Amino acid sequence: MRIPVRLLDVRPLRGSRPFRALWIGSSASQLGGQVATVAVLAQVWDVTGSPVGTGAIGLATGLPMLLFGLLGGALADAVDRRAVLRATTAGQLLAAAGLCVQALAHNRNVLGLLALVAAGSACSALGAPARRTLPVRLLPADQVAAGLALTNVSFQAAMLAGPATAGLIIARWDLPAAYAAQAAAVAVSALAVLRLPAMPPEGTVSGRRRRPERGGWRIVLRRQTLWGSLATDLSATLLAMPIALFPLVNEARFGGNPQTLGLFLSAVAVGGIAAGLLSGTVTRWRRGGLVQLTAAGVWSLALAGFGLAGPLWPGLGCLAVAGAADTVSVVTRSALIQLETPDAYRGRVSSVEHVIGVAGPELGNFRGGLLASATSAPFSLVAGGLSAGVAIAVVATANTALRAYRTPSPAPPAREPDPSAPEASAPDAYEPDASGTAGTAPATG
Numbered sequence: 001m002r003i004p005v006r007l008l009d010v011r012p013l014r015g016s017r018p019f020r021a022l023w024i025g026s027s028a029s030q031l032g033g034q035v036a037t038v039a040v041l042a043q044v045w046d047v048t049g050s051p052v053g054t055g056a057i058g059l060a061t062g063l064p065m066l067l068f069g070l071l072g073g074a075l076a077d078a079v080d081r082r083a084v085l086r087a088t089t090a091g092q093l094l095a096a097a098g099l100c101v102q103a104l105a106h107n108r109n110v111l112g113l114l115a116l117v118a119a120g121s122a123c124s125a126l127g128a129p130a131r132r133t134l135p136v137r138l139l140p141a142d143q144v145a146a147g148l149a150l151t152n153v154s155f156q157a158a159m160l161a162g163p164a165t166a167g168l169i170i171a172r173w174d175l176p177a178a179y180a181a182q183a184a185a186v187a188v189s190a191l192a193v194l195r196l197p198a199m200p201p202e203g204t205v206s207g208r209r210r211r212p213e214r215g216g217w218r219i220v221l222r223r224q225t226l227w228g229s230l231a232t233d234l235s236a237t238l239l240a241m242p243i244a245l246f247p248l249v250n251e252a253r254f255g256g257n258p259q260t261l262g263l264f265l266s267a268v269a270v271g272g273i274a275a276g277l278l279s280g281t282v283t284r285w286r287r288g289g290l291v292q293l294t295a296a297g298v299w300s301l302a303l304a305g306f307g308l309a310g311p312l313w314p315g316l317g318c319l320a321v322a323g324a325a326d327t328v329s330v331v332t333r334s335a336l337i338q339l340e341t342p343d344a345y346r347g348r349v350s351s352v353e354h355v356i357g358v359a360g361p362e363l364g365n366f367r368g369g370l371l372a373s374a375t376s377a378p379f380s381l382v383a384g385g386l387s388a389g390v391a392i393a394v395v396a397t398a399n400t401a402l403r404a405y406r407t408p409s410p411a412p413p414a415r416e417p418d419p420s421a422p423e424a425s426a427p428d429a430y431e432p433d434a435s436g437t438a439g440t441a442p443a444t445g
Contacts, residue, residue, distance in 0.1 A: 008153060009146035009280035012139050018196050019138040019147060025192025026131070027154035029092075032185025034162020035169065036099065039178035040117055042170060043103070047110050058362075060114040064122035065358045069129065073351025076130035077344060080200040082193070088127030089190045095120030096186045100179035125354070132350035136338040137199055141408045145283035145335035152331055153276030160269040202343040220352055225340045228395055228402035229292060229333050230353065234360050235391035236296040236329065240303050240384040241364025242322075248377035253310065260312065267316040271323025279331060288332045289405030293396045295329035298322075300388035307381025339408060 013020045044053045075084055098116045107113060135147040169178045220226045246264045247256075254260040282291055302322035309315040334353070341349045364384075372380035396403055 007280050008277050009143070009149065009283050012135075012143050012147040012150060015143070016138050019135065021192040021195045022134060022138070023147075023150055023154065025189035026151060027158070028185040029189035030155050030158035031162050031165070032096070032182035034158050035166040035178050035185075036096070036182035038163050038166035039103075039170060039175050039182075040099075040113065043113060043175055044110060047108050047113075053110060056110075056114060057117065060118040061121045062358065062362060064118050065125045066355060068122045068125035069354045069358065070348075070351045072126040073129040073348035073354075075126065076133060076347025076350070077201050078347075080198055081130040081133060081347070082196045082199050084130040085127050085193045085196070086190075088123045088130075089186065089193050091123035091126075092120050093183065093186045093190055095123060096179065096183035100176055100183055103174075103176040103179050128354050129347045129350040132334070132354065133338065133343075133346040134196070134199070136346070137343075141339060142284075144339060145288065145331055145407065146280070148334045149276055149279035149283050149327075149331045152327055153273060153279070156269055156272040156276055156327065160266065160273065201347070219341070219345050220349060223340060224399050224401035225289065225405050226337060226349065228399035229289065229336050230356055231395050231399075232292055232296050232392055232402075233329070233333055234356055235395065236299050236326075236388050237360035238364045238367065239388035239391060240300045240381075241361045241368060242303050242306065242319075242381060242384075243361070244365035244369045245372055245377045245380055248372055249306075249315075249381075252377060254312065263312075263316060264319060267319035268323035268326075271320035271325075272327040274320070275324035275327040279327070282328055283331065283335075286407040287405070288336045288407050289402040292329050292332040292336065293392060293403065295325045295332065296392050297389055298325040299329060300385045300392060302385075304382045304385025304389070307378045307385065335407070336405060340405075
């Protein structure tokens with residue numbers, strides 16, 4: 001059967017003004033974040049000249065993400081999510097302004113610089129779970145995956161264009177201009193957040209704090225579709241993440257050429273963007289669980305292929321395939337998790353997804369580096385890719401609900417009540433299903 005190829009599905013941008021504003025603001029913020037990342041790296045290296053100093057940037061960014069991500073999930077289930085985003089985006093804007101001021105003052109204190117980086121990362125982590133819950137509230141169920149694909153494309157584009165843009169800005173106008181560009185981008189994001197409608201968790205009054213529904217963390221284990229989707233992602237990143245091995249592969253095969261190292265990273269991004277631009281093909285498929293499992297398996301095997309590939313171009317091809325598969329997996333996983341989670345729990349489940357998305361790749365890079373130090377980079381890549389493929393196959397075999405999952409159909413248009421019809425009794429409150437049967441969660445929140 002011929003599968004029609006469709007380009008990026010832009011229905012969410014055409015049909016939802018709040019989502020369009022959110023997408024523009026998030027895209028600007030992501031690009032500004034990439035510019036600031038390069039600027040911080042350049043400034044820390046200029047001050048310290050030490051890889052330990054540049055490595056500390058990872059701690060200043062990653063630890064607040066882990067610590068405040070879970071807190072942000074509980075917060076998103078307790079108060080109006082728009083209010084959470086307004087406060088955290090304002091905090092990011094202050095941190096960006098602080099980075100610009102310290103650069104203008106020719107700051108040489110690395111601890112002060114890293115404190116500002118950590119503050120911005122903490123604000124981003126607090127707001128991330130609330131931000132993740134927005135597409136499912138702003139879009140029909142059949143457009144949620146398309147909306148997430150649009151977000152992923154803008155992220156991949158920022159990853160590709162941001163570092164080059166930062167290099168041009170720093171070379172011509174120096175560090176303060178790069179930090180000012182980030183501050184301007186965050187300001188655009190703040191304006192977009194101001195235009196969002198109020199979005200309290202379901203069953204609450206806008207702006208009023210409440211005690212979150214109990215069992216918010218346990219629901220991940222109680223629903224097969226949720227734990228299966230997260231386990232698939234963790235298997236793919238923890239066992240097969242390749243980034244830390246790129247320098248070793250480059251040194252062994254291509255004499256440490258920095259241009260080749262850059263091509264490795266670009267190939268992954270190019271594959272991701274290509275998949276995003278063609279994502280209309282997969283975001284309309286309702287078998288989201290099967291699509292995620294397949295894409296995660298392709299990612300794993302493609303990275304094993306990169307470990308086996310000797311010449312440059314086959315290796316770059318494997319990385320491009322891996323980047324494309326990663327984009328498909330991320331989009332389908334995010335849509336499934338948002339659609340399968342009741343709105344009262346979405347903030348906390350989103351925070352679990354966020355933490356796994358942050359910690360999994362970092363731990364995977366660490367694992368790959370340890371194995372490569374004891375063996376070799378190609379062996380680590382091949383062993384990691386194959387073991388990830390086996391782990392994903394185990395999840396697929398054990399989790400029938402994930403394999404069978406189908407995206408809920410969009411709700412039909414509301415009808416006017418019939419005065420002659422008897423009044424229906426109110427349904428029971430939604431209770432999370434221990435079996436995790438696909439499609440039982442509210443479709444649109």
